[in-house]
Amino acid sequence: MTRFSKLISLSMLAFACLLAATPAQAETREMKMTIDEVTLPVAPDLNYKVFAFNGQVPGPLIHAKEGDDLIIHVTNNTSLSHTIHWHGFHQTGSWRMDGVPGITQEPIKPGETFTYKMIADRPGTLWYHCHVNVNEHVGVRGMWGPVIIDPANPTALEKTVTKDVLMMMSTWESANADKYGTGSTPYDTEDYFSVNGRSFPYTQPIRLKTGDVVRVRFFGAGGAIHSMHIHGHDWTVTHKDGLPLAAPYKSETIMFGPGERYDAIYTANHKEGRFIFHDHVDKHVTARGKFPGGPITVQEYEGTPMDSWYVWKDKDYDPDFFFQESMKKGYGLFEQPRLRGVKPVKEKRGSRHN
Ligand SMILES: [Cu+2]
Known part of the structure; x- marks a missing residue:
């Protein structure tokens, strides 16, 4: 090999290394x-x-x-x-x-x-x-x-995921709704329960296609213990607090407390159907003491015949309520406009006395 061709092959090797390194950079x-x-x-x-x-x-x-x-x-x-x-x-x-x-x-x-x-x-x-x-x-x-x-090195199962669903659980106290600086002590009563800040019917369905591989990421964001139960499917629990489990396990109910996260992956293996997905802490599916409310969603398979009595027949669907769309957008910070609250209307000076 001449000195020149050695130089060429060395620089090609360096270039190839650079290319290979780029995705992980x-x-x-x-x-x-x-x-x-x-x-x-x-x-x-x-x-x-x-x-x-x-x-x-x-x-x-x-x-x-x-x-x-x-x-x-x-x-x-x-x-x-x-x-x-x-x-x-x-x-x-x-x-x-x-x-x-x-x-x-x-x-x-x-x-x-x-x-x-x-x-x-x-x-x-x-x-x-x-x-x-x-x-x-x-x-x-x-x-x-x-x-x-x-992760730099996802597992084979993680690589099959087609849809991410993020569920952040928390509770609310109607008595303290208007009072900044108060609430959530042992003397306060929680009477609303939510996923992504909304209590049924303000929650949203999860629309699925047969064959979707869904990863649900659960977050104990508030102060309560939740027990989320999926109908019609079993999932594989793969991660706890973002860390891969040494022995992933199958279940259809998952209990988690404040601060905890779990990842659970399942395949949408029905041809059609509507399958509820809810908190199994029975008190949590109430709102102000009345059933139904709280962390309730419905998996709606594409192509399922509609029924006149279906509770969410006319639902104004938000496809990003569980961050499904945002999770497909690549990297960065992504806002979810439909999860916004309402800004207080500033009172015009003196308007109170007009
Ligand atoms: Cu703060």
Whole structure:
């Protein structure tokens, strides 16, 4: 081999290595978040004052790859202080970004902006939530959202998934709906229960095609223990808190508590049908003490004949209620406009006396 041809083959090898390395290369993803005071329509008879990330509950999806650099600017437009804790991140070399007031940072005061910088050092189903007055802000003010970090090396089963469904569970206290700064202590009563901030009938169906491989990612975002049960299917529980299980197992009911996440994968193997999917903690399928309410959804197979008595016959369908569409959009921060709350109408000066 001449010196020249050696040089050529060496540089070709280097180029090939570069190409092979590109898909796994870390990227920097810069995002903007706000915290806003809005009123959330949780149920037909419950409008709730929340502190909403980017005006919505759950907060917007953050989707990145393992190893990415994340830069997130957070502006607090509310009347109280907050932080963001990135639940599941190891914060290797970035412990001041852990988002705990009085431990890693001063709280972000009203009107202030704080920038979080960290590496997506742990893949899986993660989440973010406020860490100030957590009983209220996380418990009953909707201060949480999903972070999905795709693993560099997914399992064979994970690679088959065609549809992601994210379910963030929480509870509400109608007595404290209007009172910022109160609620979610042992002296308060929760009387509404929700998935993605909505109680049936304000929840949404999950529309499926035969053959879809669905991954449900469950989040214990609030303070209660939930027991989600799927009709008509068995799933394989693959991950706990974003970590792969040594021995994945099959079930059709899954119990999880505050802070926990589980991933469960199943195949939509019916030709048609409607199959309910609900919290099996019986008290949770009520609203203000009346059945039905709470975390209830229906898997609706495409091509299923409609019935005049079907409860969601005329449903105004939101295909992104469970983040199904957002999860297909690649990487970055994705807002879900239909999960937004309503901004308070500013009273005109003096209008009260007109
Ligand atoms: Cu807060």
